[in-house]
Each structure stands twice: as structure tokens, then as C-alpha cells.
Amino acid sequence: MRTKLIALVFAAALPAGAEAPSNALAIVGATLLGVGPQGTVEKGTIVVRDGKIVAVGKGVAVPPGASVIDASGRFVTPGIIDAHSHTAVEDGVNECTDAITAEVRIADVLDHADINIYRELAGGVTAANVLHGSCNSIGGQNAVIKMRWGKGPEDLVFKEAPRGIKFALGENPKRSNFRVPGERRYPGTRMGVEATIRGAFDQARAYKREWEEYEKKARATGVRKDKPVPPRRDLRLEELKDVLDGKVLVHAHCYRSDEILMLIHVAEEFGFKVRTFQHVLEGYKVASEIAKHGAGASSFSDWWAYKLEAYDAIPYNAAIMASHGVNVSLNSDSDELARRLYWEAAKAVKYGGVSEAEALKMVTLNPAWQLGIDKHVGSIEVGKDADLAIFSAHPFAPDARVETTLVDGTVYFDRAKDLAARSKPSPLAETPKGGGR
């Protein structure tokens, strides 16, 4: 069975050149997974208008004039969200030159022409948390993107997503596993990693106070001539000040349980929250503490033993953290793995007995919450963006393949079209006809 975009008879009956009466799209006949509180809907219909889901359920009427995707026998899931990605980053994902580089921005180096955007769409991925690397204790600002392949770099940005920043703990900021020419950069131990973060927030707190005092004075002096001089602006500290003010979500790369606790202590001392622990391979050892802090955890399903701090990683990590009340997502950190995150989710069923519905949330609704975009994406619900993946079979089944992926109700990947395009000769390959001088 092939997905077909069928213009309904209503459209055909219109006089030529007339506007279609509706820009609605309906996906019919599929098993819908991740449908808000209902969970699964058999033979359901999703109606999309202006890029948003306007109706979902069994027996929902297809509006007249709507184009229809017949997905009979197929499975529709919310678009998959990768909470840890470096896709679409044009060169250099790490600003390595300093231990704290909170001022640099991934959004400045987004490469909208990265072919991996398309390849990930073909794996059902519709949004990703594009993060700075883990070279330093506090790295750069993230960019949450939607996989709007073919659009410009600024169109990739998920406009409603709150700001975020990358922190990193352990072997990578210590630079344990590689040598960099020149003198060693501080820090070289986990003690130093803590010190750099603490030092940065000490400064950020002082900077915040300076600005608050200035603003207070400025208000008091009003329009008088002797207006106070504003403090010197510091882009690095400004970002950290916004972390203190809760305006920026902290995504912290970490492995060992002790460093997870360390960051919780520092964050609580300075009064900010860690939104997600990334990788967090030993999160299962301190699951209660993570839950109590209120952080999410975004992990690999089963990677381990590639470095010392990953030796105690276990595939039961997601299940244990989830059973302790942590919001858990499974991510890729890889252009390749990102294309089969639906199977990474299935591993949570295998290792630790997470239910299939909860496992699917680990690559849809949970990462949406972790990125602060769950009001817009992450489930098939009325009012949410029509970011959807249509699978040939249950996404956890061994013969599952993504057939169609939509972002904002627009088809950005369609396997049938992709296959058809392959057999079409390239226009460049055709010999020009005529005199041709």
C-alpha cells in the first residue's frame, strides 16, 4: 500500500483555476499513537488546517475539499523529537578556547542545507535540540529547530522554543581523552569543572546585582541630568544572568552520578534549575535526586563502555529513572542514530519493561517538555502543530519504516516520492535540443 495524496472529488468539481475551498488536510485510516490522554486510536482521522491539528479521533469527518492522505494499515505517531543533536551545524560545534563560553550561539551557524536534515525527516524526526559541544564546562546557546528542509536557515528555528544553554561535566571538559596542542586548558579535574561553574555564577550574580542597582538608581533619578552610568555590558555574564533569572533552560552533559549531584548542589545554591541532564548514563544511581530537583533526563538507550565514565552505563537507565518519577527522553547525539530513534524507544520496553505508550513518549512528548515546547508538539492533540510521522507498521516492529513525515502539516518527506524521483533522469543529464550555441 502506498500513501497517496488524493484530491477529493469536491476539488475536482471546482471550476478550473478556482481556489480550493479549504487548505485542510486529513490523514485517514491509520492507527494513531500518542494521541493525548487517549493514547491509541484505531482507524482514526487527523484533520489539519493552517499547519495545526484541528480534529483527531475515530469517526471524525473529513472536511469538504480537504486533501486526504490514505494511511490505512499504517501507524501515525507524533513527530519524533531528538533532545540531543548536532545536525545542521556548519563546522565547529565546540568553542573550545575557554572553559566558559556562554556567549556563543548555535543559531548563528545553522546550516539549512545539511542533508542530514532530510535523512532525519526520513526517520520521522521533526524537531531537534541542536546543542553546542561538550568541550567546556559552560558551552554555547542551543537552537531548537524544526526540520523544515528546503527552507532558509532562519526558518529552521523553532520560534516558540525557550532559550537553552549547554553545560558539560566530566571527561570532556576535563579533556581526558584527547590532547590539544599548546598548554593544557583549565579545568583538568572534576574539582576544576565545579570551580569553573561556581566561579562563573559568582560573577553572574555580581553582574546581576550591579544591573539591579543601576536600574534602581535609574528609576529613582528619573529624567534628571545626573543619570547613573550603566554597567559595562558583558555578553557572557548576561546569558548566565538569564540562567539565574530562569529564562534559559540548562542542558547539562554528564555521566557519573557524583557529578550529577554536584551540579544539582551548585544549581540549588545559586537558585536555578537544570532542565535536562544529557547522556546522564549513571542517572539511575541518583534517580530520586534528579526527580526531586525537577530535572528531565535525556539519555542514550544502550551506548556504553566507549569511555571510562560510560562503563557503568546500563540500558535499564531510562526505565529506572522513569519509575523514580523523572521525565526521560532518549536521544541520538548522532546524525545516524537520529534516523531510528523509534527503535531506541523500543529498547525501553525490552530493558526494564516500560510500557509501549510511555516508551513512545520518550522520543515525543517527553523531549518536548524538556525543550519547553510541549504546548506545541509532542502528541497528536487538537491545537498542536501537525508534526507527524507515518509508519508502514507499528514503529517498534522489526519491519517498520517511515513512509511520510509532516512538519506544520506540510509533507517534507514522502518515501513514494523519494523513490519516484530516483528513477527520474536529472534535468542536467538531458542533452539540450536544437542548435544550442
Place this chain on the structure above:
Amino acid sequence: MKVSPAVLLATLLLASPASAADSVIAITGARIVTAEGPVIEKGTVVLSGGKIAAVGADVSVPAGAQVVDGSGKTVYPGLVDALTTLGIEEIRSVAGSMDVQEVGDVNPHARAWIALHPWSDLIPVARANGITTALAAPEGGLISGQSALIRLAGSTPEGLTLKAPVAMHVVYPTGRPPFEFARIFEEPELKTFEERQKDKKTNQEKDLQRLRNLLEEAKAYGAALDASKAGMIPAPKPDLPMEALAPAARGALPLIMRADDEADIRGAVAFADERGLEAIISGGLEAWRCTELLKAKDVAVLLKVDRLPRKESDPYDAAYANAAKLFEAGVRFAIVSDDASNARNLPYEAAMARAFGLPADAALDAITLWPAQILGAGDRIGSIAPGKDADVFLATGDIMDHRTQVTAVFIDGVAQSLVTRQTRLYEQFKDRP
């Protein structure tokens, strides 16, 4: 949250007088995927003396046999992972735990079975998902060394080793400098595209010439050694690398040549063909572009499925559909993990090939019978047939389905523990308040 039944079963079987190779075990009432013949919907497998004694729908349970109730379960032949670093790798970034790549780039005398670590924590993890045999292969350089086929059970290197040597491993020269993580921060030399292409070609030709010379020299050394043994000439000066390379140079040992690009695969096939050597391609990312050549020259491919395509303009599923294209063209191949810590994911590589066109039974053959045959052990392992090694496992369903649990693993007729470093940590922490 169920590791326990499997662990329990394994423990029960282990506790029994499992000095084992001579005990008789009958797995009854199970669906049996034989990989060699048709699937038996409900049947019995008898393991005796470390071998498969009988398999079929009407096989009776021998008197005194220990019965394993397989109803509702599927019995599979143990999975064979034809390219790993299991046994010679522990923690990638910790040099002290790695015995994968020797210093220098000509190491024909590096032999994987010398350095096998029977107590590696990676081995039980692979085994617990049904992998019972793996090729442990050295990596890197120009001539990486010799591989060993290992069973994933045993307390000594000798006990692990099923067959050695299996092949001489060669990295077909690409002309590109080898990737070194430690050097990623160094400034690259500024060169034009043309200069780089020229460098690549020069370096590739230089390395190929070295490889040709080494093989010629080894062939001559081997001949001299033979002649001296026959008393015709005095013994040649001892030369360990040459002595180790000689069998491969005269075609007595296959060359497993790592090559991904189409041009390199074609180059490797031609290189072996010119010398009358048996080549097996490993990697094979662009094998789908040269199926006719591979078929014509009957060259087998050890294929990793879960990879990104080579070129931006390639179909997005080029690597996923690679296996199906080889299958349709009649090229011999096996699906491999090319990994150690996550060799357990071998069946899921096969699942991806299946999702992109490889028939389900071929996908299973590609991780059981075919790798066994390609590595010259098809008479010992890879299917459930009388006389073969009693390497089988029980699963709750389709082994290529991520949700399926492996509930028992037998190697040489002995029930293996399914306890791993990871299940131990799970038990230790799952209920921590």
C-alpha cells in the same frame, strides 16, 4: 521489570550437573527457526555431548534428558557476528584495556586469539542477546593482523577460540590519512581540492605498492621456508611478520579487506583477483554500487547496515537497502555489528535491512548461517541441524524485534548465565529510594 525468569532459568540449568558437554537437554514445544531448513512451528531440539543431536516436530525426548519447556518461545541458532573486537576490547578510550590495534601499520603477526580476555564484561552482554559466536578481529594500519572466531563462553583464550586463524585483515588503502581523534585540533594544511586528490592518489598507490611488495616477499619467504623444511635449502633468517603473512600471500588464508567506497571495493577485488587470493570485503558501504562485480568474482561482504550514506546525493536509505540489493544480485554477505560493546544490537541491524527490502528469512540467515559459511565454519555453527555445535537460544518472539527477550542461551550444549555487569547494576539500583 523482568530479568528474573531468564536469570532463574539460567541459574537452574547452571546449578544442574552441567559439567555439561555430556548432559542431554531437550527443548520441547517451541517454535524452531533452523536457518537451514524450514521453520518448525512446534518441535523439539535435543542437545547432547555439546552437539545438536536431533531437531524436528516428532523428535522424542531421550530418557534422562533435562527438559526445557519451550512452549510459547522461539528457538534460534546462536547469532554469529562476523566482525567485532569482542575479547580484545574493553573500554575504547582507556588504552590499557584495548588490544585492538598494534603499533605500526604492518602487523600480520598480531593474532587476536593471543590477547583474548575471557572475563571481559562485554562478552556476557553480547551473549545475553543471543550472540554465541563472534569474529574477534584486529583493526587499523595497513595489515591489521589475524582474526579468531570465538564462542562467547569459556574461561581461557583457548576455551573461547573456535577457529583461528580465520583471516588476515587488511585495510585497503584509501590514500586518506587515518583518522586520529587526538589530532582533530591540529590545523589542517591548506590545499586545493586538486592537490588533495593528487595526494590521495599518490598515497594510495604508495600503500598499494607496499602491500604488493609485502605479499610478494611473504610468498617468497613461505616458499623458502617450505624448501628448507624439505631439506633443499638452509632455513631462511627468522622473520615473524613474513612467516605470519605467508599463508595469506599464497592464498591459504582469506584476506578480509576493509573498503567502503565503490572505487576502493573495486580496487580490493581486483587486487585479490590478480593474485589469486580470496578476498572478503568488510564495511562495504558502497557495495550496492558494484553488485555485478562482487557476484562475478564471488566476493563476500561483511556489511554494517546502520550507517549514513557515503555521498550527499546518495539515496537516504543507501546503507539500509544495501543488503537487499546484494541479496537480489546473489552476492554472498553477512550483516555485522562492527562493534564490541553493542555487538548485542546485531539482530537490529538485520531488522533495518529487512525494513528496507531484505526478506525476513534472509535477514536471519545474514546473522547466522551466512557469516558461519563465509568464515569457513558453516559445518560447525550457524543453523540448527544434527551434528552442529549446540549453540542455540530461546526468545519470547522475533529476535529482530527490539521488544523480544532472550530467556536462555546454550553454547556447546551448556546453559549460559544471562547475568551481566548491566543486570547486576540494574538489580543493585532499581529500587534505590
